[in-house]
Amino acid sequence: xxxxxxxxxLLSTLFFALMNVCVKLVPHIPAGEIIFFRSVIxxxxxxxxxxxxxxxxxxxxxxxxxxxxxxxxxxxxxxxTTLQNxxxxxxxxIQYLAPIFxxxxxxxxxxxxxxxWQWVFFLVSFAGILVIEGVDVRISPFYLTVGVAGAxxxxxxxxxxxxxNTREHPLVIVFYFPMVALPISGIYCLLEWVxxxxxxxxxxxxxxxxxxxxxxxxxxxxxxEELSKVANLNYIGIFYALLLGFFMFGESxxxxxYAGMALVLVGVILNIRYKNKLAKTGTQEQV
Numbered sequence: 637x638x639x640x641x642x643x644x645x646l647l648s649t650l651f652f653a654l655m656n657v658c659v660k661l662v663p664h665i666p667a668g669e670i671i672f673f674r675s676v677i678x679x680x681x682x683x684x685x686x687x688x689x690x691x692x693x694x695x696x697x698x699x700x701x702x703x704x705x706x707x708x709x710x711x712x713x714x715x716x717t718t719l720q721n722x723x724x725x726x727x728x729x730i731q732y733l734a735p736i737f738x739x740x741x742x743x744x745x746x747x748x749x750x751x752x753w754q755w756v757f758f759l760v761s762f763a764g765i766l767v768i769e770g771v772d773v774r775i776s777p778f779y780l781t782v783g784v785a786g787a788x789x790x791x792x793x794x795x796x797x798x799x800x801n802t803r804e805h806p807l808v809i810v811f812y813f814p815m816v817a818l819p820i821s822g823i824y825c826l827l828e829w830v831x832x833x834x835x836x837x838x839x840x841x842x843x844x845x846x847x848x849x850x851x852x853x854x855x856x857x858x859x860x861e862e863l864s865k866v867a868n869l870n871y872i873g874i875f876y877a878l879l880l881g882f883f884m885f886g887e888s889x890x891x892x893x894y895a896g897m898a899l900v901l902v903g904v905i906l907n908i909r910y911k912n913k914l915a916k917t918g919t920q921e922q923v
Contacts, residue, residue, distance in 0.1 A: 644857035645869040651850035653876035656728065657884060658843045659719045662836055667716035668824025670843055671709065671817055677844025679814035686807050695808040700800050704809065705816025707793040712817070713824070714786030722779050724881035725889070726768060728874055729897045730783035732904050736761055737791025739907065745795040751914070757907040764899025771892030810851065871901055 659670060686693050695701050718727040736758050742748040769780050800809055832840060857869075874897060881887035889897075 641857045641860035644853045644860060648850045648853035648857060649870060649873045651846045653873055653880060655843055655846040655850060656719055656724060657880050658839050659716050660724055661839050663720045665830050665836060666828045667713045668821045669830060670716055671712055672821035672825050673840040674844040674847055675814035675818040675821055678848055679818060681848050682811040686811055691805050691807050693811060695804045697800060697803050700796055701812040702816055704793055704796040705812045707789050708813045709817035709820045711786045711789040711793055714782050718779055718783040722775050723887045725874060725877040726775060727783060728877040729900050731787055732900055733761060733787035734790035735904055737788045738794040741791045741795050746798050753910055754907055757903045761900045761903030764896045767896030767899060768893055771890055871905060874901060
């Protein structure tokens, strides 16, 4: 029987996968417009939780909070753009580069050190991306660049969260994302609005609903279990993406594409496990 933390993380990855499917189901709706609807739903739900827990909504480090919101919104627009234009599993795999960029950028933003083995793991993951781009003719250099840029900007956003974690309540950080993303996506909508029709409305609502559930269960997982035991479960999302992409969108891949995805995941997972090992060794030395 799985522990509570593992169960919560499995639910979280499932809801993130369903969100990805919803985004892909409305390729005619611009990414910025999807984020607009997602932000409205997320902001209302997050604000309600903050009020219920009597947490001060606006925080104290507004510059960092707003920067986190801006980078998060841009990264999400780029990610949703790849979801709508390349195979589901490939878009998800490229987004998995975010932890690598987070570590590399952490050298400059939060002054963390990167060990020699970690650079090896980074190269393994980037080799995987090159393999995917080289063997899958459905992926243009343009959308590959968009996906990698989204993962890179996500890395900036995650580093800002690191800086804020000890200074702001986690719920405040969560709230600022939709609050800042709303005007950004609102401007996007003014320039490129597509009127949702029929089932589009339900799908757009489900994007926000599934996202909120995914974030809720991820938070519950991290609160219930050691980070090292549940963090790698995020990568089960690639299997959800492969299955859902096959059954819902008829997507299939060559052996080379699968090999490239495997390289990306191997590099990311080895990096995370190595960082956890270093953290445990450091803790033991301090004791």
